[in-house]
Amino acid sequence: MNSKVLSLFVIFSLQLFSQTMDPAANTYYRLGSEKIKAKDFQNAVAYYDSALLTSQDHRIFYYKGIALRMLERNNDAIAVFNECIKVNPNYDQTYNALGSAYYVTNNMDLAIANFKKFIEITTDTARVEKVREYIGKAYTKIAIENLGKRNPTLSIANLDEAKNYNKIDDISSYYAKAYTLIATDLISRNSMDSATYALDKAVEYNKSDSIYYAKSYCQIASELINRNSYDSANKVIEKALALNQLDIAYLYLAKLNTKTENWDAAIANSEKALSLKSNISIGGPNLYLGISYRAKGDKAKAKKYLIIAQTDEKYKKSAEAELQKIK
Numbered sequence: 001m002n003s004k005v006l007s008l009f010v011i012f013s014l015q016l017f018s019q020t021m022d023p024a025a026n027t028y029y030r031l032g033s034e035k036i037k038a039k040d041f042q043n044a045v046a047y048y049d050s051a052l053l054t055s056q057d058h059r060i061f062y063y064k065g066i067a068l069r070m071l072e073r074n075n076d077a078i079a080v081f082n083e084c085i086k087v088n089p090n091y092d093q094t095y096n097a098l099g100s101a102y103y104v105t106n107n108m109d110l111a112i113a114n115f116k117k118f119i120e121i122t123t124d125t126a127r128v129e130k131v132r133e134y135i136g137k138a139y140t141k142i143a144i145e146n147l148g149k150r151n152p153t154l155s156i157a158n159l160d161e162a163k164n165y166n167k168i169d170d171i172s173s174y175y176a177k178a179y180t181l182i183a184t185d186l187i188s189r190n191s192m193d194s195a196t197y198a199l200d201k202a203v204e205y206n207k208s209d210s211i212y213y214a215k216s217y218c219q220i221a222s223e224l225i226n227r228n229s230y231d232s233a234n235k236v237i238e239k240a241l242a243l244n245q246l247d248i249a250y251l252y253l254a255k256l257n258t259k260t261e262n263w264d265a266a267i268a269n270s271e272k273a274l275s276l277k278s279n280i281s282i283g284g285p286n287l288y289l290g291i292s293y294r295a296k297g298d299k300a301k302a303k304k305y306l307i308i309a310q311t312d313e314k315y316k317k318s319a320e321a322e323l324q325k326i327k
Helices: 003-009 023-035 042-053 058-071 074-087 092-104 108-121 127-146 152-165 172-188 192-205 209-226 230-243 247-259 263-275 283-295 299-310 317-327
Strands: none
Touching: 003 172, 023 042, 023 058, 042 058, 042 172, 042 283, 058 092, 074 092, 092 108, 092 127, 092 299, 108 127, 108 317, 127 172, 172 192, 172 209, 172 299, 192 230, 209 230, 209 247, 230 247, 247 263, 247 283, 263 283, 283 317
16 A cells, blocks of 8 residues: 555544434544554454444544555445545545545546645645646646557646646656657658747756767758758757767768768868767768768778778768769
């Protein structure tokens, strides 16, 4: 049993005697209350059952539900709390206790509904802030579930609700995961501008995964270069490099430089990519070095680098085509 959650919501200010209750029921109610104080919850339930034979007082239902919660009989407690509400729908603490029972049984929608009802009708202002915190926790749990279902848009809506209620827990990592899922989906659908925005949001919430996000920016930049969207590609590569000095980021920057005929920059960025080489092959940087030196009129250097690029299967055909231009 999650005793921490229970202690947040249960009130143990037990009334040992009530003038308004049937005398026989009152006797069993008092005995049940004494057993709760003694933490003898099994016998407490038995006494409350006896009390309910002659009285349907909401307090009997309420404290029976509390005893059942302490026994980890949460589904039974939920049924009893709902009976309590039928008898007295204005007793605020029942909604509080019912919300906690739904929370520990992972029924977050009903937990939220009952916690909100408690806040709506209670005069127990001291308890409201803690209940609000657990409404936020419940929304966070729903958000995590929706992330697992790969429904990031709904997850973000859940997280927004969580943030409104719970100012204590840091939920940034869940926002980052949600926006990352959105970005991944948008990249797969070639919606690069929207994917860039989603990645920006992911980075805003979580900069610790800098390599992953930098590679994702590079993936977007590569597609933008292929579309001749050079200004946009340059901005995206800058975002990647701001996160991590990846070899592939400099490789794409060198490719972009050759497209815009900025030969000196292409040479510098190709050399930088080679100096950092860990994820890329040698072919790409040498190809762009060869192209740049050929454009600058240095055929010897161009041929040198293109011959190296030619040994890389991925860039072989491009390097051979560039070598033909030198001959």
